[in-house]
Amino acid sequence: MMLLMKNFGEKLDSRPAGREAWLAIQPKLREIAQEENITLDFMDVLLLTPSFADEFITNLVREYPGHVILSRTRENITVQKTLEFLWETWEQKPVMQ
């Protein structure tokens, strides 16, 4: 399954927004097959901060260990820095592209 992160907003910057996005994708997540990967594509995202990422990506990484792929993470400096920063805190490391 591919999730275009820009669909949640160009600027992903707060806990409430991250929590809202997490709740919004629950129906989609219930539909995926057990071994299916979930790819988050960061194309055209202008801002990502740990506040949003903690509520959304950290939850995803924790609940779907070994099945999360983070794609186009080096096109925006804040996406890159936020994901590198949180990487240390994740027990199960996602694939980062």
Next chain:
Amino acid sequence: MGSCSCITTLLATLSAMHEAIFHPLSRQAITWASAVKEPILLSTKQCLETRDVLRAKIDSLTIRLMRQGLKEDRIRLLDAVLSEIGSNAFDHNIGQWRDVPGVFFGIEETEDGVLCVLADRGQGLLTTLRRVRSELTNDAEALRVAFTERLSGRAPEQRGNGLKFVRSILLQDGIDLWYGSGNAAYTVVRREENWMEADPPILGCCAILFLRNP
């Protein structure tokens, strides 16, 4: 000659941050955040009650800086730092403001760079962090924990990455900061950090950011 030029550059940089801290806008924010009684009402342009209004102000700043031709990466990083500091103010103080809800936010473009101030009249770091770390005894300890340890003041979230992230950006990417809470302050100037006293004490938190011109 080389070292002389280096010292001149360093002095100019330190002077620019000094000017940022003593800029009328910064003094206004510090006075507002340190007033014991409810301060004089600021205009709605400066006092932003909700995070959405703060987001709109930061967006408007980033668009303006992009038009001026500043490097996009630096603008995005400034946006991230302002967002995290602003988010902290709302996340930790919602429903618990001392008197004035929201944040004081101001921007001033100077000859040397862009000055941004963001302050709140919330609970401050010590009160917030004591909820999850009861052994904290003073503002200096709380400030150090906030910027260096992963600890959330919103247990059981167990996160609290915001100010650590801010610190990592400041140290890697050269945005200058003065941050005060209670009677403690933390500064990063040209990637050099220092811990000091804040006088007057800041009741909530106050951040003065300075994005130097290249």
